[in-house]
Amino acid sequence: MSRLTKQEIAASVPQRGFFGHPKGLFTLFFTEFWERFSYYGMRAILVFYMYYEVKNGGLGLSEPLALSIMSIYGSLVYMSGIIGGWLADRVFGTSRAVFFGGVFIMLGHIALAIPGQLTMFFISMVLIVIGTGLLKPNVSTIVGDIYPEGDNRLDAGFSIFYMGINLGAFISPLIVGELMKKSFHLGFGVAAVGMFIGLVLFLITKKKNLGLAGTQVPNPLSSEEKKKWGIYIVVAAAVIGIALAVMIPRGWVTIEGMVALVGVLGILIPTIYFIVMYRSPKTTSAEQSRLLAYIPLFIAAVMFWAIQEQGSTILARFADKRTDLDAFGFHISPAWFQSLNPLFIITLAPVFAWLWVKLGDRQPSIPKKFSIGLLFAGLSFLVILLPGQLGGADALVNPLWLVLSYFLVVVGELCLSPVGLAATTRLAPAAFSAQTMSLWFLSNAAAQAINAQIVKLNTPETETLYFGTIGGLSIVLGIILFLVAPKLVRFMNNAH
Known part of the structure; x- marks a missing residue:
């Protein structure tokens, strides 16, 4: 079968329909809207579900764990996005990856919605990790496929798509956070329904709206490669099975051990990528020079995401335990802060997009934007x-302090995250362009792997030291990055 060109794929997609964009954007917008609705709805209450006592509907785990x-x-x-991207590129294409991913995510949320013990909880986590790895990177890839080569609507299309992501993420914690007052499982059930709606919408509209987009396997495995990978998978499964058969009866497989293992992998995998x-x-x-310049940016991104991602852990618990939730005349769910x-x-x-265009050549360099991002993350x-210093360590704080903290970190995110995506495309070696994008997303994986080790250090007694040390470290790193920015720009061959 002959390979389809990008133009042939785009020609199969109706090009006028959704706000002047290809009709396929409608399908992808709402598929991702409902996927993010389900994911962020589940995430908004997950930590509470884990540490609330069994009598209150939770699992009764310790807060640090x-x-x-x-x-x-x-x-x-x-x-998991690395594996999901590889499977789409080599095995079944992005469209099937999105569908299979949505099914796994839905099943994971259904597993959470069924009252059960810790075993069911971990089964659900495995299903959602696999599903998100399949769906998340590949649905974005299809967005690029529905536009013809050189179409100037592409950037605006991704902006609309990005809006769908954030709309789903905004609405779901408000709904699920209210439902958790009655039952955690009811909240997880709503997340499952959200993913189901997204799947149905994708199936009903994809043939008409997406045409051939996502149907082609970009780099399919040859017959010889299929045999080789089949052997690899069988051997790996056998080794893992034997190891677990030996280790589980001896009590060597523990939750703490898995936390430590993933923590090591979070640092090891991106290090191997760079080498x-x-x-x-x-x-x-020249590409080696740019890659060296990318390393400090990657480290800065890890520092930033280590703070930003604590919004669903440390700050979520702060909202639950240390914040006055009976404010402004009604009771606030701690999940609403998500x-x-x-x-x-x-x-x-839109304000930041306008600002960078307005500044033009006068806008800060990439490293300086990263340093500004770290500064705001530290301030958050x-x-x-x-509030602890002003009102005492035991006093409940006004929720506006948390609002301010989330606001500051978002200002930092808009200085760093979209700029990081652009920097990755500019600095990536030509032979590794796709893998370098995977590397960028691994900065978040590394940050959360580190967080798994340090969040245990946050206690009521260490609260001031914890926030002060991490916030101060981010600001110091931001200042250092700002000072070395001119040198990094030279290593980047003056890529601004």
Whole structure:
């Protein structure tokens, strides 16, 4: 079968329909809206479900363990995207990857919605990690496929698509957070229904709206490669099975051990990525220079995400335990604070897009934007110190302090996250362009792997030290990055 060109794929997609964009954007917008609705709805109440007592509908885990599991879960979600991207590229294409991923996610949420013990909880986590790894990277790829080569609507199309992500993430914690007052499982059930709606919509509209987009396997395995990979998989499964058969009866497999293992992998995998790309004969000397400049940016991203991702762990617990939730005349669900991040992104993203265009050549360099992002991330932790210092360590704090903290970290995110995506495309070696994008997402996986180790250090006694140390470290790292920015720009061959 002959290979389809990008133009042939785009020609199969109706090009006028959704706000002047290809009709396929409607399908992808709402598929991702409902996927994010289900994911962020589940995530908004997951940590509470883990550490609430059994009599209150939770699993009764210790708070430090619940926080660590939450971080490890987030890390594995980002790691799994590498496998999901590979399977789509080599085995069944992006469209099938999106569908299979949605099915796994839905089953994972159904497993959470069924009252059960810890075993069912971990089964659900495995299903959701696999599903998100399949769906998340590949649905974005299909967005690029529905536009013809050189179509100037592409950037705007991704902006609309990004809005769908944040709308789903904004709405779901408000609904699920209210339902958790009655039952955690009811909240998880709503998340499952959300993913089901997304799947049905995808199936009903994809043939008419997406045409051939996502149906082609970009780099299919040859017959010889299929045999080789089949052997690899069988051998790996046998080794893992034997290891577990030996280790589980002896009590060597523990939750704490898995947390430690994923923590090591979170650092080890991106390190291997950098070494392989740098030493590859396919990487030119100019590309090696850019790759060296990318390393400090990657480290800065890890520092930033380590703070930003604690919004669903440390700050979620702070909302639950240390915040006055009976404010402004009604009771606030602690899960509602999870809607602040997407709300501020929806509000501020157009402002930052306008600002960078307005500044033109006068805008800060890539490293300086990263340093600004770290500064705001650090400030978002430092402001959490103030209410405790002003009102005492035992006093419940006004929820506006948390609102301010989330606002500051979103300002930092808009300085760093979209800029990081653009920097990755500019600095990636030509032979590793797709893998370098995977590397960028691994900065989040590494951050959450680190968080799994450090969130256990946050206690009422260490609260001031915890927020002050991490916030201060981020600011110091931001200042250092700002100072070395001109040198990094030179290594980047003056890519601004």
